Each structure stands twice: as structure tokens, then as C-alpha cells.
Amino acid sequence: MTIFGQQFSSDLGGTWAALVALLVLGTFVLLGAEGRRRGRVPWAHIVTGALGALALALAVLRPSLVRQGVQSAPARVVVLVDASERMNLPATGSSRRADVQDRALEDLARVFPSARLEVLAYGDHANLEELEVARKGPPQIGNELGPALEKIPRGESGPPGAIVVLTDGRVSRGSSFGRAEDYVAAWPEVPIHSVRVADEPLRDRSIASVRMPDVVVAHEPFHVDLDVRCSGGVPCQAGPFQVRELLQGAPPIELYQGRVEPDPKDASMLKASFDITLDRSGPRIVEIALASDASDVVKDNDRRLLPVGVRRDRLRIMYVAGRATYDVRALRTFLKSDRSIDLVGFMILRTALDDVMAPPSELALIPFPVDELFSEHLPSFDAVVLQDIDAEEYGIRVHFSGLRDYVLRGGGLVLVGGPESFGAGGYAEGGLARVLPVQIPTGKKSFDLKPFVPRYTRVGREAPMLGALREMLGERLPEMAGANLVGAAAPSAYVLWEHPGLGPAGSSEKSGMPLLTLGDFGDGRSVALAVDATHKLRFGPEGALSGGRAHGALWEGILGWLMRDPRYEAARIYAPWPCISGRPFRIEVQPLPGVTEQVTMQVSELSATERAVGAIREGETRDGSLVSFVIPGPKPGGYASTVRFSSGPASRFVFACEAGGDAWADTRPDPGALKALSSASGGVSVAPSEIDRLPEPSGTKVITERTESPVLPDAAWAGAACFFLALHWIVRRRDGYL
Amino acid sequence: MMRRRTLLASSLLALAPSSALAFGEEGAFHARLLGPLSGKRMSDESLKLLGSAMSRWSFELMERTSAPVRIATTVVSPESKELFDEPFIIWTGAEDPGTLSRLAARRLSEFFRLGGFMLVDDQAPETGAFRLGVERELEKVALPSPRIKLPPDHVLFKSFYLIPRPVGRVMGPSAVEASLGVAGSGVLFLRHDLLGALARRGDTWASPLEPDDPEQREYAIRFAINIAMYILCTDYKDDQVHAPYLMRRRTRSGPTRPR
Structure with missing residues (x-):
């Protein structure tokens, strides 16, 4: 319903009106003073003078009559709904906190029948969103109430009549709520009510925090601080936990087992501090899990899965070569030239059939510590390079299963060709096949003697790891005197170089035998290079073309890819x-x-x-x-x-x-914080069952119609002023004042 | 049973001087001879003796070590691009070698920059004419580093055999001088006529030794093998010292988790 009212107005501001009134008043005073001086009251002078001054003032002020209609609008109530993952925690019984929010929203519509409810969801995103959009969109870990209050739009009719917050009171990631007055500052005149979607702490033991670096150095121990919180009356007693590294295609690696002990400073906390070491570089997942407790309401927060970036300050490579050749010389020189590589190299300088013509005391040779290398020390290496070494003769084959597990757990393996490598070296059998990117035939013929020039595959042309080599030499590659015979590439592998005149062993194809092949296996990677003369990229026509840099470019790419260097x-x-x-x-x-x-x-x-x-x-x-x-x-x-x-x-x-x-690291609600917030703003904090206590804000008055018309035309006021002033002049002249 | 590499080497010998190589032999040790400089000529007899010495060197290396070898003798002109085909070259002679052309000097500089290794073997150390001529001509070449006298504990003396001093056809000085760079590049200056100790004429040694110590030739062979292994493995034997240290360091600072 519209209510109409009338009032006078002037198109001049109040200051001007006051000034004009003062001038008129001054005129009256002057007329009065003149009469007193003459000893009699000149009423005719006073009346005409006053009327003249008044008419002149009205001509200046131009008064008008304003008529306006006023309507009472429903109060705008902004409902802020916490849309963070915390709301998926239980409230009471089997209800989630989000379920309680939904019921409270329905009740609010009933309790505030005349109000206009504006429901907005908040979390850790930059903007307030519609509730449905927020719940279907990306998960929100945080629940930043302070910024959410500041982001409430002002609206056409000014501030909202009230704000209602639906949350459990625990703000982002368990940090303290802070001063209630700081939250109120955004809307000082607006009551902020709160509906506490959870009041009682759950019977829960949770991993409250894990303090450890996001990025660590491979092989270097790093420190971890673990805090466990007990709430809701769960016994806060020491208990076991374990730390594991999750692997692809392999069982987890046990990193640590320990116990959380009571915190002497806080009876509701348990603590543990320990060191762990990650050996494999690249992104890794560390799992920290408490032993299960049957009375725990929320079991999911007894386990954390934490991503850790593992970098290396130095690359540790085990390099084993079966013979001393120029190819070995070139590769070893490359590995040695890189100061970021710790190279542990072994070369077979003498076979059992060699006649050294000297007693052992006159030889600078030591036994090849194969068992020690491939069992005790293997996990400490980032990569293993086996070049042209007979695995059978030198006892490596018995360690194939360990080598396979090493790759599956994140290690790198490079198998370089030669007469003693691949099939000839016994690599076709013994369990290593699962982590090799090519099949290795078991036939008698294990290498081919026809010279050829390897060619790039389509994949090889696009592979970033060969980018630097291709920049130097384009498609050109050195001629090879032969190649190891290998079968087709493994399903998860891809071929960068292939043989132009030989197909994969065991196939009827006439070309395309893999020569440089890469594969991902479990958490690790492996490379098969079925030729033995990449040294010609350093010494040889192609080496001369690139100033000897092509060999380094190739191997930098191979090792970089093996170690998951983002550049490759x-x-x-x-x-x-x-x-x-x-x-x-x-x-x-x-x-x-x-x-x-x-x-x-x-x-x-x-x-x-x-x-x-x-x-x-x-x-x-x-x-x-x-x-x-x-x-x-x-x-x-x-x-x-x-x-x-x-x-x-x-x-x-x-x-x-x-x-x-x-978001689930601390399941405890914080009802006290919500009560303080509502109290500070003049609002009311209620449990969902008490929602009827919330006062509905009164409607807002809105001017719906306004008309303005002058009392008299401007010329009438001016004419009246002229008339009275002229009359005043005539009276004064009649009485001899002029 | 004949070993695979012996078989391959034998087949190569039969194919020589063809340049065709078998799989596994491209990276084999190959003693190449730097050809005579412009204006100079090597006699057939001299070439034959040097070829026999280099073949013997390769043969002994093959018989005593795991290293594959190529026995065929190759002579490479210092002005040719074939200089860059392999990382090892021998410059030997008994007289003043003549003058390196600017192209040859440039090629040799590039050879060392790529990581090449040169053995300078004076066949007549008593006169010193060859050595002085080579030193003069190498002034035109960018050597890997200034010349130094190698200490007795240098890896050259323990790359395969433990040997106390250099030995060749003549005993010569007890130390050798070398210019050694990174990436395996270097020049080794010998005043012991090493190839003279290895040269064969028919079924017998071509040259008597001075002094004729009964074990001198064996030590010359061992020294030649050490040189070959040094070229193939560079300072690998120094690594052997480092490896246990690296492993101990790893274990000491290693992970706390059970393995």
C-alpha cells in the first residue's frame, strides 16, 4: 500500500534560504529602528516594507509543493552459507552439517515470512556464489567468513536488514576465529545472526597438522612434525603411526614407524617428530596414518596423503660397463663432466679368459662388487646405466628381480647396446623384461652386423628430449656398424629411433626395429638403446659438425627424461x-x-x-x-x-x-565464536532448533511516487515583490522620507 | 673356444685395410698413426715396422684385457677430417717431423677440443730431433693444458697394471710429461720409443732393447696397455678410490627407514 504525503520545498538549498530569511529579518529590524528614531510607529512603512521584503524573498526562493507516495518493502536478509568441505563432517547422529544447513534454510523461510532471503555460499574462493553452484563446483577447503561478509553486495535499498550465517564457527583450516568486532566492521548497522550447525565436538582423533617441507632433496633426510588432536572425549593416549611412500605398480615403501606421545603442554594433543628420506626424485605421495581407533567417529582424518616434490641436488648414477671402448669413454666422460652427478662407475677391465701375464699384486684391479652394488646400495642410486655387460657372466642376472623392483619403485634404468648386451647378455630372461621398453628375443642371433643409419620416428621428431640434438644435426645421425636385435616396443613404451632396414625381431616387418626406446614402468622409467656407437656424436663426422656437443645433447636428454626433468x-x-x-x-x-x-x-x-x-x-x-x-x-x-x-x-x-x-583436520565446532559475533553486531546466535528466536527485520520504506509543483508562478512572486516595494516607496514619499 | 672379440678382431685383420667395421668394434681401441707432414715421407719399411708395433699393441691389449681392439693400421693425415673419426692418434718418428701446415694445426686444435688424445713417441730419444721438432710444431696448436711432469701416482701408472715408471725400447727418463685437459683430451710425450719395443719383424722382435733387461719388454707392453686403458677409461681408476667413499657417505647420511 502506498501512503501519500505533502511538503513544501525550494529549489534553492537550505543555506540560501537561511541567508534570505536573515536579510528579511534585517529589513524588519531596520524599519523598526527608523520608527523609534522618529518617535512614532510608522505602521504603513513597516507593513509595506515587510511585505515587499517577504515578496522579494519568495521570488528568490520560488517555493513549490511536493507530493510523494511511500511503500514499505520486505526486509532484505542475506544468508551466508558455509560451503566448505567442513560441512560434510557429521553434525549430530548421521546428519552432515550441510544437511543441517539445508533444514535451517527451509526454517528461515518460515521464520522470516515477509523478508526477502538472499542465499549466498562462501568458501575459500574469491567471490560469493549461489549455493547450488558452490556445492557442485570445485571443493573449497577454507571458509573465510571475514572476507565473505565484506563481499556482500550493498543492494539498491541500502544495507541488508540482517545477515544470517550458517556455519559451525570454525574458520579456515582450524585457525583462531579472531576478534568478533573485526567481522562486524563491514556492516556496523546490521545485526549478524548465526545458526550454529554444530555445537558439540565429535568423538574424534585427527591428524591436526603435519609440518614438513613441500619440496625436499632426494636422499637427504627431512624433518616432520606431526600433531594429533583428541576431541569429544576420545582418550588422548600414545599410539602408533606409520609413514609410507605410495608407488605405482609396487607396494608402498615403509618410510617410518613410530608413536605419537602426549603433549605435556596440551592435554588434548599428541605429538611426534621424526626424520624421513625420499630417494626417488619427482612428485611423490607420502601417506601418514594413525592406527585405527574403533571409537573414532571420523576415521578419514586419521590418514593424510601429502604430495611432496623431490628434487635432487646431485644425481647419483651407477654406471657399469662390460668392456672398455670409445663408446664407454665418451659416456663416462659425459657423466664425469657434469658436476651435479655423483658417478659410481665400474668397468670390467679383465675377463676370466684374459691372460694378464702378471700376479694380482702387480694389477690395479679389484673384484666387481656386484652383490654389494645391486643389493645393498641399489636403492640409493637415481639411475643405473648398464652398457654392454654380460649379465650372466658378471652375476647381475641374479639381481634382475631387485633391479625390476628398483625401477617399479621409481628408479631409472638405461640399457646400452653392444655385443654383450640385450639378448647376448642374458637380459631376455630373469624377470627384468617387465621394466624394459623392448622385447628381447631369446634366439641365437642377438645382433646384426649390417651397417645402417638410424632414423627418427614421428614420435622421435616431437620428443623434447631429442630437441637439442635435432637442433644441432637435424635428421642426421651417425652410421652404426650394427645393432642389437630387439623385438617390438612394450605397450607402454615409445620409440624415438628405429632401424631403417630391419623389423622388430620375431616380426615379418622389414623396418622399424626399435633402437632408442623409452618406457614408464610403475614409478620408474627405463631406456633401451640398441646401438653401441653414440660416441660418434662426439668423435666422427656428426661430432665434428656439432663441435662434439651432439653426444652430450643426446645423453642429457636421455638422463633428463629418465629423471623426469620437466624440460623433457x-x-x-x-x-x-x-x-x-x-x-x-x-x-x-x-x-x-x-x-x-x-x-x-x-x-x-x-x-x-x-x-x-x-x-x-x-x-x-x-x-x-x-x-x-x-x-x-x-x-x-x-x-x-x-x-x-x-x-x-x-x-x-x-x-x-x-x-x-x-578442512577435516579439526572437526570441533566453535559455537563461542558465533555467539560473540552475533552479540557484537546486535544479532542473535541460535542452534538450529531455536531458529524461531531470530527476530525478523522490519520492512524498508521505499518512495514509489513523487510530484513537485510551484505554489505560484515565478513571475507572480516577482510581480508581488515589485508591487509591495513600489507601494512602500510611495508611502515613504508621501510622508516626506525621500 | 675362441672368444667373440678375438673372432671379430681376426675377421677384421683379414679385411684390413677395409674400413668396414663389425658391431661392437666401432668403439674398439685403434692405434692410428699421424701421417707425415707435408714434404716428408715415411718409408715402406718404417711403415711396416710401425704397423707391426701397433698391431702387437692391439693384440696384447686384446689378450690381456676386456678391451676390444682393431688391429688394422690406419695412417691419418693431420689435414684430413678423418682425424676426427676417433679420439686417439700417435705421432712418432726419429727425425725432425717437418712443419705443420696452418690447416693441420687447426685440425689438431679441434681434435684436442673434441677430447682427442695424442701419444708422441720419439723413436730416437738419444738425438732428440723428433721430440724438439714436435714441441716446436705443437706451439702452433691449442693444447689442452700446459705441459707438466706426471707424478708417480698418476692414474696412468695404475690404469691396469701397477707400474713404477715408463718403459720402452730404451729406459729413458723415469717420468713422462703430458698436457692433459678435461674430457679425456691430452698429449703424452714419451722419450722411450715405446713402439720400438713392440715392433716385430717376422716372428721376432724387431729391435733390441737398451739396456737389454729380460723383463724390460714385458714392462714396455704393460706400459702400452696402461696407456691404452687410460685412453679408454681416462681416470676411472681414480674413481675406484672415490666409489667406496661415496657409498660410505651415502650410508652415513642415508635414510632412516628400514631397507
Whole structure:
């Protein structure tokens, strides 16, 4: 209903009106003073003078009549709903906190029948969102209430009549709520009510925090501080925990086992401090898990899966060569020339059949410590290079299963060709095949003697690891005097160089035998190089063309790829938000410039069984520079996604999915914080069952209609002023004042 | 049973001087001879003796070590691009070698820059004419480093055999001088006529030794093998000292987790 009212107005401001009134008043005073001086009251003078001054003032002020209609609008109430992952924690019984929020929203509509509710969700994103959009979108770990209050839009009718917050009071990642007055500052005149979606702490023991570096150095121990919180009356007693590194295609590595002990300063906390070491470089997933407790309501937060970037200050390489050749000389010289490499090299300088014509005391030879190297010390190496060495004769074959596990657990392996390598060296049997990128035939003929020039495959031309070599020599490669006979590439492998005149062993093809082949196996990688004369890239026509740098370029690429150097990956892969189990997780792939092939992705669990997980290709930008994949609802665990480009270069992205993640590190609600907030703002804090206590704000008055008309035309006021002033002049003249 | 590499080497010998190589032999040790400089000529007899010495060197290396060898003798002109085909070359003679052309000097500089190794073997150390001529001509070449006298504990003396001093056809000085660079490059200056101790004429040694110590020729062979292993493995034997240290260091600072 519209209510109308009238009032006078002037188009001049109040200051001018006051000034005019003063002048009129002054005129009256002057007229009065004149009459007193003359000894009698000149009423005619006073009346005409006053009327003249008044008419002149009205001519200046031009008064008008204003008529306006006022309507009462429903109060605007902004409801801020915490949309963080915390709301998936239990509230009471089997209800989640988000369920309590939903019921409270329904109740608010009932309790505030006349109000206009504006429901906005907040989390750790930059903007307030619609609740449905926020709940279906990326998971939000944080719940930044302070910034959310500041971001409430002002609205056309001014500030909201009230703000209602639906949360449990625990702000982002368990940090303290802070001063309630700071929250109120954004809307000092507006009451902030709160509906506490959880009041009582859960019976829960959780990993409250893990303090450790995001990036560590391989082989170097680093320190970890573990804090465990007990809440809801759960016994806070010392208990065991274990730390493991999750691997692809292999059982986890046990990194540490220990016990959390009571914190003497805080009876609700348990603590542990320990050192662990990661040996494999690249992105790794570390799992920290408390022993299970049957009384624990939230078991998911007893386990954390933490991504750790492992870099190396130095690369540790075991290099074993079966014979001393120029190829060995070139490779060893390259490895030695790199100051970032710790090289532990062994060369077989003498075979059992050699007649050295001297007693051992006159020889500078030591026994090849094969057992010590391949058992005790193997895990400490980043990569193993086996060049032209007979595995059978030198006792390496008995360590094939250990070498296979070493690769599956993240190690690098390079098998370099030669008369004693591949099939001739006994590598076809003994369990190493699972981690070799090519099949090795078991036939009598193990190498071919026809000279040839290797050729690049299509994949080889696009592989970033050969980019520097191709920049120096283009398609040109040195002539080889022969090659080891190998079979087809493994399914997960890809071939960069191939034989132009020989097909894979065992096939009827006339060309295409893999010569330089790369493969991902479990957490590690391996390279098979079925030729033995890459030294010609240093010494030889091709070496001379590149100033000897081509050999280094090739091997830098091979070792760099083996060690997952980002420069040699075919794509940059990243996730725009953290992975929370049950929520869609997106992975974005940005191929390197020049890589134009079709992108596919395979995702598998980091476990011995490597269970595959579905990834849906969501789309790509028009120019193919960014391709997105979505995993609809992963379970908690570590995952490895392998991105492949058609038949070609593969890159890997490792990630961990947690239930709740940091948002579940502290399950305790903070009702006191919400009560303080509401109290400071003049609002009311209620439990969901008390929501009827919330006062509905009164409606807002809104002017819906306004008309303005002058009391008299401007000319009438001016004419009246002229008339009275002229009359005043005549009266004064009549009385002889002029 | 004939070993694979012996078989390959024998087949190569039969094929010589063809340049065709078998798989596994491209990286084999190969003693190449730097050809005479412009204006100079090597007699057939001299070439034959040097070829026999280099073949003997390769043969002994093959018989005593794991290193594969190529026995065929190759003479490489210092002005040719074939100089860059392999990292080892021998410059030997008894007289003043003549003058290196500017092209040859440039090629040799590039050879060392790529990591090549040269053995300078004076066949007539008593006159010193060859040595002085070579030293004069190498002034035109960018050597890997200034010449130094190698200490007795240098890896050259323990690269395969433990030997106390250099030995050749003549006992010569007890130390050798060398210019050694990074990446295996270097020049080794011998005043012991090493190839003279290895040269054969028919079934007998071509040259008597001075002094004629009964074990001198064996030590000359051992020294030649050490040189070959040094060229093939560079300072590998120094690594052997480092390896246990690296392993101990790894174990000491290693992971705390059970393995």
C-alpha cells in the first residue's frame, strides 16, 4: 500500500534560504529602528516594507509543493552459507552439517515470512556464489567468513536488514576465529545472526597438522612434525603411526614407524617428530596414518596423503660397463663432466679368459662388487646405466628381480647396446623384461652386423628430449656398424629411433626395429638403446659438425627424461584445485609448443595393482593449447595420471585425493565464536532448533511516487515583490522620507 | 673356444685395410698413426715396422684385457677430417717431423677440443730431433693444458697394471710429461720409443732393447696397455678410490627407514 504525503520545498538549498530569511529579518529590524528614531510607529512603512521584503524573498526562493507516495518493502536478509568441505563432517547422529544447513534454510523461510532471503555460499574462493553452484563446483577447503561478509553486495535499498550465517564457527583450516568486532566492521548497522550447525565436538582423533617441507632433496633426510588432536572425549593416549611412500605398480615403501606421545603442554594433543628420506626424485605421495581407533567417529582424518616434490641436488648414477671402448669413454666422460652427478662407475677391465701375464699384486684391479652394488646400495642410486655387460657372466642376472623392483619403485634404468648386451647378455630372461621398453628375443642371433643409419620416428621428431640434438644435426645421425636385435616396443613404451632396414625381431616387418626406446614402468622409467656407437656424436663426422656437443645433447636428454626433468616432458600437467574424494577433480594438460598430437589420459591408483580410474575428457581450447580431463569422484588415495600424445611421448602427473583434506583436520565446532559475533553486531546466535528466536527485520520504506509543483508562478512572486516595494516607496514619499 | 672379440678382431685383420667395421668394434681401441707432414715421407719399411708395433699393441691389449681392439693400421693425415673419426692418434718418428701446415694445426686444435688424445713417441730419444721438432710444431696448436711432469701416482701408472715408471725400447727418463685437459683430451710425450719395443719383424722382435733387461719388454707392453686403458677409461681408476667413499657417505647420511 502506498501512503501519500505533502511538503513544501525550494529549489534553492537550505543555506540560501537561511541567508534570505536573515536579510528579511534585517529589513524588519531596520524599519523598526527608523520608527523609534522618529518617535512614532510608522505602521504603513513597516507593513509595506515587510511585505515587499517577504515578496522579494519568495521570488528568490520560488517555493513549490511536493507530493510523494511511500511503500514499505520486505526486509532484505542475506544468508551466508558455509560451503566448505567442513560441512560434510557429521553434525549430530548421521546428519552432515550441510544437511543441517539445508533444514535451517527451509526454517528461515518460515521464520522470516515477509523478508526477502538472499542465499549466498562462501568458501575459500574469491567471490560469493549461489549455493547450488558452490556445492557442485570445485571443493573449497577454507571458509573465510571475514572476507565473505565484506563481499556482500550493498543492494539498491541500502544495507541488508540482517545477515544470517550458517556455519559451525570454525574458520579456515582450524585457525583462531579472531576478534568478533573485526567481522562486524563491514556492516556496523546490521545485526549478524548465526545458526550454529554444530555445537558439540565429535568423538574424534585427527591428524591436526603435519609440518614438513613441500619440496625436499632426494636422499637427504627431512624433518616432520606431526600433531594429533583428541576431541569429544576420545582418550588422548600414545599410539602408533606409520609413514609410507605410495608407488605405482609396487607396494608402498615403509618410510617410518613410530608413536605419537602426549603433549605435556596440551592435554588434548599428541605429538611426534621424526626424520624421513625420499630417494626417488619427482612428485611423490607420502601417506601418514594413525592406527585405527574403533571409537573414532571420523576415521578419514586419521590418514593424510601429502604430495611432496623431490628434487635432487646431485644425481647419483651407477654406471657399469662390460668392456672398455670409445663408446664407454665418451659416456663416462659425459657423466664425469657434469658436476651435479655423483658417478659410481665400474668397468670390467679383465675377463676370466684374459691372460694378464702378471700376479694380482702387480694389477690395479679389484673384484666387481656386484652383490654389494645391486643389493645393498641399489636403492640409493637415481639411475643405473648398464652398457654392454654380460649379465650372466658378471652375476647381475641374479639381481634382475631387485633391479625390476628398483625401477617399479621409481628408479631409472638405461640399457646400452653392444655385443654383450640385450639378448647376448642374458637380459631376455630373469624377470627384468617387465621394466624394459623392448622385447628381447631369446634366439641365437642377438645382433646384426649390417651397417645402417638410424632414423627418427614421428614420435622421435616431437620428443623434447631429442630437441637439442635435432637442433644441432637435424635428421642426421651417425652410421652404426650394427645393432642389437630387439623385438617390438612394450605397450607402454615409445620409440624415438628405429632401424631403417630391419623389423622388430620375431616380426615379418622389414623396418622399424626399435633402437632408442623409452618406457614408464610403475614409478620408474627405463631406456633401451640398441646401438653401441653414440660416441660418434662426439668423435666422427656428426661430432665434428656439432663441435662434439651432439653426444652430450643426446645423453642429457636421455638422463633428463629418465629423471623426469620437466624440460623433457611433452606437456605441463597441473590441477586447478585440490583433489577431494567424491568431488570432481580436474586435470589440465598444456602440451609443449610443437606437440600437436591427440592427447589421451590414463589414471591409475598408486598401488601394486594399479587399479585404473576413469577420466573423462572435458574439452580443449580451440587451438589445442589446453586440454582438460575430469575424474568424476575419486576415492581417497594416491593416483598417477599418464598423459600420452597418440603413440608418443608420455608425461605423468601424481596427485593425492583425501576425504576432507585440511578442512577435516579439526572437526570441533566453535559455537563461542558465533555467539560473540552475533552479540557484537546486535544479532542473535541460535542452534538450529531455536531458529524461531531470530527476530525478523522490519520492512524498508521505499518512495514509489513523487510530484513537485510551484505554489505560484515565478513571475507572480516577482510581480508581488515589485508591487509591495513600489507601494512602500510611495508611502515613504508621501510622508516626506525621500 | 675362441672368444667373440678375438673372432671379430681376426675377421677384421683379414679385411684390413677395409674400413668396414663389425658391431661392437666401432668403439674398439685403434692405434692410428699421424701421417707425415707435408714434404716428408715415411718409408715402406718404417711403415711396416710401425704397423707391426701397433698391431702387437692391439693384440696384447686384446689378450690381456676386456678391451676390444682393431688391429688394422690406419695412417691419418693431420689435414684430413678423418682425424676426427676417433679420439686417439700417435705421432712418432726419429727425425725432425717437418712443419705443420696452418690447416693441420687447426685440425689438431679441434681434435684436442673434441677430447682427442695424442701419444708422441720419439723413436730416437738419444738425438732428440723428433721430440724438439714436435714441441716446436705443437706451439702452433691449442693444447689442452700446459705441459707438466706426471707424478708417480698418476692414474696412468695404475690404469691396469701397477707400474713404477715408463718403459720402452730404451729406459729413458723415469717420468713422462703430458698436457692433459678435461674430457679425456691430452698429449703424452714419451722419450722411450715405446713402439720400438713392440715392433716385430717376422716372428721376432724387431729391435733390441737398451739396456737389454729380460723383463724390460714385458714392462714396455704393460706400459702400452696402461696407456691404452687410460685412453679408454681416462681416470676411472681414480674413481675406484672415490666409489667406496661415496657409498660410505651415502650410508652415513642415508635414510632412516628400514631397507
